[in-house]
Amino acid sequence: MKALVCILLLLETFVFVVQQQVDGGLNENEISQQISSEDGRQNPPQTDTLRAEASTDSQQYCDLGIPDIHAALRELTATVTEQRGNIRELTATVTEQKENIRELTATVTEQKGNIRELTATVTEQKGNIRELTATVTEQKESITALETQLREEMNKKNEEMSNVTQSQLEELRKENRDREIAFSAGLMESGSGFIGPFTTEITLTYRNVITNIGNAYNPVTGVFTAPLKGAYMFRISIYSNGETAATASIFRNGEHMVIAHENQSQAQARLNSSNGVVLLLEVGDVVYVRLWSGRRIYDDVRYNHSTFSGFLLFPLREDD
Incomplete structure (x- = not known):
């Protein structure tokens, strides 16, 4: 039962230290003081007999192979410190990536603006093409009308020429003979x-x-x-x-x-x-x-x- 209490005490102390390291960090003296305080809180004053028994039990459990608490805490402190360094590096990386994202966002926004301008230009060009197409169609219709009119005039002239009478031809011949x-x-x-x-x-x-x-x-x-x-x-x-x-x-x-x-x-x-x-x-x-x-x-x-x-x-x- 006492061994279980000791293990729980160690776990509570470990969790507290880790929490303190994450929140602001404790040096080794503070950790030692915290451990002593926890020991006092978990083991209130007892009679000399109880202390003697606890000391004897603790010595026995330590002899059974329980690791040194201070060494473990120092190792955990080093690990937490290393993790904090990694966290700072990751934070700097995240900050850099955020800046890159902001730059990319600005570039994308600029490209969207360019695309809108190009879209407007294309729309305007399509309008111009439609106007030119309408003009060409109108010109084709005018040319067709002129061709029709010209054919009609030529047919009329040919008809008039074909209507020249024989007497007119004779008159022309006589005039030439003269x-x-x-x-x-x-x-x-x-x-x-x-x-x-x-x-x-x-x-x-x-x-x-x-x-x-x-x-x-x-x-x-x-x-x-x-x-x-x-x-x-x-x-x-x-x-x-x-x-x-x-x-x-x-x-x-x-x-x-x-x-x-x-x-x-x-x-x-x-x-x-x-x-x-x-x-x-x-x-x-x-x-x-x-x-x-x-x-x-x-x-x-x-x-x-x-x-x-x-x-x-x-x-x-x-x-x-």
């Missing part, structure tokens, strides 16, 4: 020989008609009469055979325009000279060639050395 004006004629109608010299200028009559489209040239008079207002091209070619000079000029309504001249002193000389001019003529204007006085020209019907030609380049409106 604009087909060209002629070319040689000087000699037959054989060969000289024209000139004469004491005065004469109008040359080119009787060998090679071409006379539109019949604007008169081979009897040698005069071309303009049937249309327009721009005309005229050209003369003269041939000299012998010492006498050959000179001829183109006239319009009695006005000298250009000259073709050839002069060779040798008796057997044979030379050609030519010249041309573009004239703006009114309806009824006349163009012809005159041989100068004292000059002569040669021609051969086989070769047509000396010729007079002209044609309409393009007509002009009456108000031009």
